[in-house]
Amino acid sequence: MNERLMAIITQFGVILLELFVGFGLFWLGQLAYQKLFRRRMELNLELFVNDNPAVAVALVGYYFGIVIALGGVLGQSVDNWQDKALNLITYGATVILLMLAGAWVGDRLILRHFNCEREIIQDRNMGAANVEAANHIANGLILNAALAGESGGWLVGIVCWLIGLGLLVIVSFVYPKITKYNVFAEIEKRNNPAAGVALAGLLIATGNIVRVAFAAEFENWIVSFTQYGLLLIFCLVSLVVIRWLADLILVPGVKISDEIVNQEVPNVGAGLIEAFAYIAASFLIAWCL
Numbered sequence: 001m002n003e004r005l006m007a008i009i010t011q012f013g014v015i016l017l018e019l020f021v022g023f024g025l026f027w028l029g030q031l032a033y034q035k036l037f038r039r040r041m042e043l044n045l046e047l048f049v050n051d052n053p054a055v056a057v058a059l060v061g062y063y064f065g066i067v068i069a070l071g072g073v074l075g076q077s078v079d080n081w082q083d084k085a086l087n088l089i090t091y092g093a094t095v096i097l098l099m100l101a102g103a104w105v106g107d108r109l110i111l112r113h114f115n116c117e118r119e120i121i122q123d124r125n126m127g128a129a130n131v132e133a134a135n136h137i138a139n140g141l142i143l144n145a146a147l148a149g150e151s152g153g154w155l156v157g158i159v160c161w162l163i164g165l166g167l168l169v170i171v172s173f174v175y176p177k178i179t180k181y182n183v184f185a186e187i188e189k190r191n192n193p194a195a196g197v198a199l200a201g202l203l204i205a206t207g208n209i210v211r212v213a214f215a216a217e218f219e220n221w222i223v224s225f226t227q228y229g230l231l232l233i234f235c236l237v238s239l240v241v242i243r244w245l246a247d248l249i250l251v252p253g254v255k256i257s258d259e260i261v262n263q264e265v266p267n268v269g270a271g272l273i274e275a276f277a278y279i280a281a282s283f284l285i286a287w288c289l
Contacts, residue, residue, distance in 0.1 A: 025092040054129035061133020065140030102139035113184035127187035127196025134200030138207025145214040164210040194271030201275020205282035209235040212286040242281040
């Protein structure tokens with residue numbers, strides 16, 4: 001009984017340690033976000049004086065991405081609490097650096113058609129904020145799988161992360177061709193939140209697909225990356241089919257693209273339905289594999 005009680009106390013102690021270190025990483029992450037990524041933004045001013053909702057959405061997406069990425073290490077077993085703390089701090093610091101790198105890629109390559117910082121801070125553009133938040137969440141999902149493996153080491157993890165980021169960029173190039181409207185012009189010129197929500201759903205779904213594809217234990221470069229590649233191709237093609245099924249099944253008789261871009265007031269509900277279709281499909285695919 002005493003041993004069982006001590007085991008419970010030890011488990012609670014480890015949980016408290018993880019929470020303490022986790023919130024410390026959040027503080028470090030928001031500091032890095034301000035000082036290294038959004039250097040022209042005063043976070044407290046935008047959030048609590050200017051009451052800027054776009055900044056809040058983008059920041060919460062960044063926090064959520066960190067939480068998801070940290071999930072890759074929280075479940076790992078270690079010999080003692082000192083190793084647990086050291087492992088979490090080392091992993092967490094790496095996550096923050098890679099989250100910032102992924103945010104930079106999103107700014108320069110995904111939201112490449114306009115100045116995302118200006119859109120979010122000055123114009124309070126919710127469409128741009130939704131896409132930035134989704135990029136952070138997708139990056140967290142990719143990191144969750146890329147850095148959590150117990151074999152293959154850091155090099156394999158970094159390569160998987162780079163592949164995941166590359167896929168997010170490719171998806172952002174292909175998406176306007178599938179929807180047949182200029183999603184980035186809609187976001188910038190019309191401040192279209194529906195277009196931003198729909199693209200955000202696709203980015204999150206892509207990140208989740210990458211997470212699932214890289215979840216398998218690493219064996220060697222040829223076997224594992226062949227397996228990863230085949231899974232990614234299958235899953236991404238499935239998302240394209242889902243885009244067609246969303247029009248056909250979820251909203252019969254209505255074309256989602258028309259509701260998003262051809263209305264005087266963009267239909268945010270249509271954007272949410274399209275985003276849901278992508279994200280739900282990514283989880284259904286994950287559970288079926």
